[in-house]
Amino acid sequence: MTADSFAAPGPGTPEPGRPVKAATLAGAWRTFLVRRVAGLLVNLALLVLVTFLIVQLIPGDPATAIAGESATLDQVELVRTQLGLDQPLPVQLWTYVSGVVQGDFGDSYRYRQPAMDIVMTAVPYTLTITIAAVLLLLVLGIALGMAIGVATRGDRRRWLDLSFSVVTGIISSIPTYVLATGFVVVFAVLWRVLPPAYSPAYNIGAAAILPIASLSIGGICSVARIVRRETAVILEQDYMxxxxxxxxxxxxxxxKHMLPNLLTTALTLSGIILTALLGSALITEAVFAWPGLGGVIVQAIAVDKDYPVIRAAVFVIGLISLVMTLIIDIILGLIDPRTLGGKRD
Known part of the structure; x- marks a missing residue:
């Protein structure tokens, strides 16, 4: 029997001395990928259905908005016919699904351009601040949680533990838009060290600092609190x-010995935080006039009643969330194969 037949203590391995078969691990990966891909396809089908039905809940008539308030009833009906809104709901659904399968969400009612083109123009801006915020909250949250956990091991420095819990608890409970507004007042209005909003007149890197900080600081505190508790537990394990x-x-x-165990918890938590961040990013973009999906969705819903743009934007946001969650699950499987859900011999 070779040395590779035994798993070393640590995350992703069974108890010392138990053999791990490569074939069994490969089978676990196959099962995991099949299950995740099947789940992704089901979620995509549900996402398509939700994006179709969601616009039915939006008050207002797009035909009236496009024709204008001064338009006659006949003109409004003509616009409604041109947009296909006079068709029965099942017919509209079939037309919509047929287009989505081909990557076509229809043309924008306002701009007369493919809705997906309009959305994809804004996607890089939203992804820039969202991905940066996720990476920042993972790095700083894990580092801060580990540092406090080690410093307060065995009930040491209780004042530090209490202060950390109170401060992080308060900060993580503050809504993102409140933090964003506070940052604008402090850093842009009072101190004038950072731009208050996105503008071609400012460097895009400098303009992104406050949106990223607004999105990440609450997540940093949340991750740090979880990691601190996990650190306290891990430090008392026999191997540590x-x-x-x-x-x-x-x-x-x-x-080498503690961080891999913490990564499993932190990455699992980051998958949950990511979904919340995508929603918070839409609000944060409005505060900083960031040209991302937030502005596109607000304009499409509140002003234009632009169904194709709304559907395309919501679909892209949902797709980003699903793909990022899948990537996190794969990374978790690489770090800790036990998360694959496969059986071991």
Whole structure:
């Protein structure tokens, strides 16, 4: 039997001495991928249905909005016929699904351009601040939680533990738009060190600092609180006690032996936070006039009643969330194969 037949203690492995078969792990990955892809297809089908039905709940008539308030009833009906809004709901659904399968969400009622083209122009801006916020909250949240967990190990420095819990609890409970407004007042109005909103007159990197900070600071506090609790539990595990007994270097002790266990919890939490961040990003973009999906959706819903743009935007947001969640699940599987859900011998 080779040395590779045994799993070393740590995340993603069974108890010491239990053999792990490569074939079994490969089978777990196949099952995992089949299950995730099937789930992704089901969720995409539901997303298409939801994006079709969601516009039915929006008050107002797009035909009236396009024809104008001064239009006659006949003119409004003509616009409604041209848009296909006079068709029965099942017919509209079939037309919509047939187009979505081909990547066609229809033309914008206002701009007379493909709705997806309008949405995809704004997507890079939303992804820029959202992905940056997720990476920032993971790095800083894990680092802060680990540092506080190690510093307060064994009920040491209770004042630090209490202060950390109170401060992070308060910050994480503040709505994102309130933080965003506060940042504008402090950093743009009072101190005048950062631009208050996106504008071609400002450097895009400088303009992105406040939106990213607004999105990430609450998540940093949430992740740090969870990681701090997980750190306290892990530090009391037998393998960590043994590692301390061997007087391993600090970097080896905490980065090699403790961090992989924390990553499983942090990445799982980040998948939940990501979905919330996408929603918060839409509001934050409005505060900072950021040219992302938030402005596109608000304009399409509140002003234009632009159904194709609304559907395309909601679909893209849902698709981003599904894909990012799948990527996080795959990373979790690489870090800890037990999350694959497969059986081991």
């Amino acid at each position: 006690r043994s590692a301390r007994g061997w007087r391993l270097p600090t970097l080896t002790l905490y980065v």
